[in-house]
Amino acid sequence: MEIKNFTITKRDGSKDRFSLDKIMNAILKAFESVEQPIDLGSISKIISHLDIREDIKVEDIQNQVEEALMREGYYKVAKSFMLYRQQHTEDRETLEKMMFLSEYMESVNAATGSKYDANANVEHKNIATLIGELPKSNFIRLNRRLLTDRIKKMYGKQLADEYIDKLTHHFIYKNDETSLANYCASITMYPWLIGGTVAIGGNSTAPTNLKSFAGGFVNMVFMVSSMLSGACATPEFLMYMNYFIGKEYGVDYWQRADEQADLSLKKRTIDKVITDYFEQIVYTLNQPTGARNYQAVFWNIAYYDKFYFESIFGDFYFPDGSKPDWEGLSWLQKRFMKWFNKERTKTLLTFPVETMALLVDENGECKDPDWGDFTAEMYSEGHSFFTYMSDNADSLSSCCRLRNEITDNGFSYTLGAGGVSTGSKSVLTINLNRCIQYAVNHQIDYLEYLSSVIDLCHKVQMAYNENLKELQAHGMLPLFDAGYINIGRQYLTIGINGLVEAAEFMGLKITPNDDYMHFVQGILGLIEKYNKQYRTKEVMFNCEMIPAENVGVKHAKWDREDGYFVPRDCYNSYFYVVEDDSLTIIDKFKLHGRPYIEHLTGGSALHMNLDEHLSKQQYLQLLKVAAQEGCNYFTFNIPNTVCNECGTIDKRYLKECPHCHSKNVDYMTRIIGYLKRVSNFSQARQEEAARRYYAHTK
Amino acid sequence: MLKYVNTDVVFQEIPDEVTLAINISNCPCRCPGCHSHYLWEDIGLPLDTDAIDDFVRKLASDITCISFMGGDADPKGVNLLAQYIHEEYSKLKVAWYTGRIRVPSIVNKSDFDYIKVGPYIRHLGPLGKETTNQRMYKKLEDGSFEDITYRFWKKKEG
Numbered sequence: 001m002e003i004k005n006f007t008i009t010k011r012d013g014s015k016d017r018f019s020l021d022k023i024m025n026a027i028l029k030a031f032e033s034v035e036q037p038i039d040l041g042s043i044s045k046i047i048s049h050l051d052i053r054e055d056i057k058v059e060d061i062q063n064q065v066e067e068a069l070m071r072e073g074y075y076k077v078a079k080s081f082m083l084y085r086q087q088h089t090e091d092r093e094t095l096e097k098m099m100f101l102s103e104y105m106e107s108v109n110a111a112t113g114s115k116y117d118a119n120a121n122v123e124h125k126n127i128a129t130l131i132g133e134l135p136k137s138n139f140i141r142l143n144r145r146l147l148t149d150r151i152k153k154m155y156g157k158q159l160a161d162e163y164i165d166k167l168t169h170h171f172i173y174k175n176d177e178t179s180l181a182n183y184c185a186s187i188t189m190y191p192w193l194i195g196g197t198v199a200i201g202g203n204s205t206a207p208t209n210l211k212s213f214a215g216g217f218v219n220m221v222f223m224v225s226s227m228l229s230g231a232c233a234t235p236e237f238l239m240y241m242n243y244f245i246g247k248e249y250g251v252d253y254w255q256r257a258d259e260q261a262d263l264s265l266k267k268r269t270i271d272k273v274i275t276d277y278f279e280q281i282v283y284t285l286n287q288p289t290g291a292r293n294y295q296a297v298f299w300n301i302a303y304y305d306k307f308y309f310e311s312i313f314g315d316f317y318f319p320d321g322s323k324p325d326w327e328g329l330s331w332l333q334k335r336f337m338k339w340f341n342k343e344r345t346k347t348l349l350t351f352p353v354e355t356m357a358l359l360v361d362e363n364g365e366c367k368d369p370d371w372g373d374f375t376a377e378m379y380s381e382g383h384s385f386f387t388y389m390s391d392n393a394d395s396l397s398s399c400c401r402l403r404n405e406i407t408d409n410g411f412s413y414t415l416g417a418g419g420v421s422t423g424s425k426s427v428l429t430i431n432l433n434r435c436i437q438y439a440v441n442h443q444i445d446y447l448e449y450l451s452s453v454i455d456l457c458h459k460v461q462m463a464y465n466e467n468l469k470e471l472q473a474h475g476m477l478p479l480f481d482a483g484y485i486n487i488g489r490q491y492l493t494i495g496i497n498g499l500v501e502a503a504e505f506m507g508l509k510i511t512p513n514d515d516y517m518h519f520v521q522g523i524l525g526l527i528e529k530y531n532k533q534y535r536t537k538e539v540m541f542n543c544e545m546i547p548a549e550n551v552g553v554k555h556a557k558w559d560r561e562d563g564y565f566v567p568r569d570c571y572n573s574y575f576y577v578v579e580d581d582s583l584t585i586i587d588k589f590k591l592h593g594r595p596y597i598e599h600l601t602g603g604s605a606l607h608m609n610l611d612e613h614l615s616k617q618q619y620l621q622l623l624k625v626a627a628q629e630g631c632n633y634f635t636f637n638i639p640n641t642v643c644n645e646c647g648t649i650d651k652r653y654l655k656e657c658p659h660c661h662s663k664n665v666d667y668m669t670r671i672i673g674y675l676k677r678v679s680n681f682s683q684a685r686q687e688e689a690a691r692r693y694y695a696h697t698k
Numbered sequence: 699m700l701k702y703v704n705t706d707v708v709f710q711e712i713p714d715e716v717t718l719a720i721n722i723s724n725c726p727c728r729c730p731g732c733h734s735h736y737l738w739e740d741i742g743l744p745l746d747t748d749a750i751d752d753f754v755r756k757l758a759s760d761i762t763c764i765s766f767m768g769g770d771a772d773p774k775g776v777n778l779l780a781q782y783i784h785e786e787y788s789k790l791k792v793a794w795y796t797g798r799i800r801v802p803s804i805v806n807k808s809d810f811d812y813i814k815v816g817p818y819i820r821h822l823g824p825l826g827k828e829t830t831n832q833r834m835y836k837k838l839e840d841g842s843f844e845d846i847t848y849r850f851w852k853k854k855e856g
């Protein structure tokens with residue numbers, strides 16, 4: 001081999017001068033380690049096998065050395081050389097972890113420090129959150145391996161390679177790759193009501209009274225959440241609580257809420273007993289959770305108007321043969337909302353995320369005027385919650401990102417499962433902006449190109465489903481086996497991101513206009529076509545516009561680096577451009593209206609950002625607007641002000657603390673479904689919050 | 699001829715209503731400290747019954763009220779449009795933000811559901827300040843007008 005002035009590429013990508021001495025030393029060390037003598041001539045012979053090219057990678061040189069040693073018959077030495085390399089790889093990994101550890105300790109807050117899941121809803125960083133962070137990179141590797149092995153078996157190596165290629169080139173994004181568990185679920189608590197937590201590995205028996213309900217409920221939610229990577233919705237929470245309060249104080253307890261309920265010196269009333277249980281449950285569930293790397297559980301609940309209640313719980317019987325009582329539940333729902341809204345002025349309580357389900361008539365009027373009125377009242381009092389509206393009680397949103405089509409036959413409580421028992425097993429997101437630009441730049445019809453990406457996503461999700469089935473077959477998923485979740489009602493979700501940006505690239509105006517509408521329908525309709533095509537008796541697909549989370553920021557960054565058109569630093573999670581203040585509030589409802597969301601079977605929530613609260617009458621009118629436009633899922637978002645000096649929380653968006661007049665204030669806002677202090681979001685998502693424009697209501 | 703520069707759907711200008719506000723140009727008031735200088739010139743698109751029909755067609759029943767912001771160069775024109783809206787779209791309320799100290803006698807007050815009167819005087823402040831000279835009136839069922847300026851002062855409790 002002729003030795004010239006070569007450049008080599010090191011592991012970190014930097015360049016260095018090629019050094020023959022270094023290679024000779026490494027070979028000598030390998031011989032020494034197995035105590036085998038070697039002379040210079042033999043070393044030259046080994047080296048003569050090497051083919052050193054310009055910019056060769058260190059790994060390639062080492063691979064060649066291994067081969068050269070074996071070619072010359074030094075098998076023992078080659079083995080030692082390989083072991084030595086492996087040891088160094090492991091050392092480098094440990095070193096990387098140590099670097100991460102020190103960076104994490106230095107980071108501003110836990111979410112920014114989190115390398116892999118910047119949405120982590122943790123408030124503080126400490127040893128517990130660090131322990132949760134460290135294995136995340138291994139989980140990503142493991143999840144990719146599990147999935148690609150399965151894809152190879154089902155569809156061949158080429159598709160597995162294509163998946164990794166599309167993933168590493170950011171055409172698609174796998175959500176929640178840092179966890180092994182399936183994503184999120186709206187559970188039925190019926191199995192717990194009948195048998196306690198034994199079936200899912202706990203030791204508590206069925207709740208028998210209000211006290212064991214409250215205590216057992218918290219434990220049950222902790223257990224269920226530790227087996228999910230995302231949210232746990234308990235839409236029956238208040239309905240069950242109402243049952244146990246009724247058993248304790250009589251079904252008409254709510255008409256006698258002022259009566260004294262205990263003999264203690266405090267002389268608590270029934271109302272006080274109830275709100276004390278609210279306090280116990282809500283505060284406990286907002287605590288950091290050991291089993292979830294110090295994240296709080298992501299807990300959702302639902303409220304129903306009379307019609308939804310009848311449609312969902314009409315055929316429900318408690319174990320004692322009684323039926324749920326609407327009057328009591330209606331009172332309890334209102335009591336909980338009022339209590340929770342007030343409590344939030346004392347403490348930053350993130351959970352539960354609440355969804356109000358309202359049925360509307362063809363004129364957009366609430367069929368249950370009492371609950372329509374109450375919804376507007378709660379918004380005007382500054383309470384932050386989601387509203388789901390439908391003109392048909394066959395559809396329900398019980399979770400922040402799920403719409404559940406309730407069908408007659410899928411709705412049987414006798415099996416302990418029902419319309420509430422649904423969820424998403426896994427989310428795989430398509431970066432529409434990159435896909436469409438890639439297609440257009442390569443003179444490919446973008447819908448044709450998208451078809452291939454969508455098809456790939458479905459196959460990957462089918463493979464994921466097989467892995468999940470295998471876990472279940474080995475008894476690893478007791479939530480399914482015990483009936484908390486019905487696997488047949490769980491969706492595989494195709495997420496989308498970068499839709500508005502892709503439309504802007506195509507030169508479309510992002511306003512309610514036909515061209516934009518057809519663009520949206522073309523893409524979402526295509527996804528729906530594949531969702532239907534891949535649907536079988538055991539798998540169902542849905543499509544959702546994923547909340548921007550940190551993915552929107554990541555996609556924008558990656559796409560910009562690769563030279564794509566990127567009009568903003570965080571891709572939208574809406575059908576409109578957030579910073580476009582020429583759009584009215586009505587326009588935004590239109591852009592999340594029927595023609596746009598009809599194919600979004602997984603739901604998308606319109607977060608209507610306002611800088612000031614409206615009056616009850618105005619909210620009532622906006623509920624009507626939402627119903628008329630067919631915008632079925634929305635929330636109003638007005639940042640709450642938190643004073644960093646005196647701790648005062650105010651429901652308004654203020655520049656200065658109304659109590660101590662300090663200007664050192666922070667805001668609580670809803671970014672991906674749940675309320676949090678802006679300064680606890682990761683850096684990327686704080687940017688999103690800052691960039692989010694609040695419609696001036698003046 | 700009334701002309702308008704732009705429109706917006708607003709919530710704070712008229713209490714309890716979801717309002718389409720129409721910003722009318724050629725404002726003769728010339729209040730010192732005016733926030734809307736761009737409305738002093740005679741610019742924009744003609745504001746006539748066709749324009750009104752167009753707004754209502756687009757917004758259907760999403761709004762509850764239409765408010766004329768200005769138009770003091772042609773109060774009678776504003777009045778005629780208010781009359782037109784009440785006749786054609788009986789569900790919609792009509793409001794007028796005039797910069798005059800009182801409603802001119804050629805205008806029939808009963809064609810409006812809300813009327814804001816008063817120029818902007820810097821040291822007295824806008825409607826939201828309790829020191830303001832401006833007044834917002836709301837028509838009651840018996841046809842009389844109630845001063846509801848206090849609605850702009852009341853801050854909602856947290």
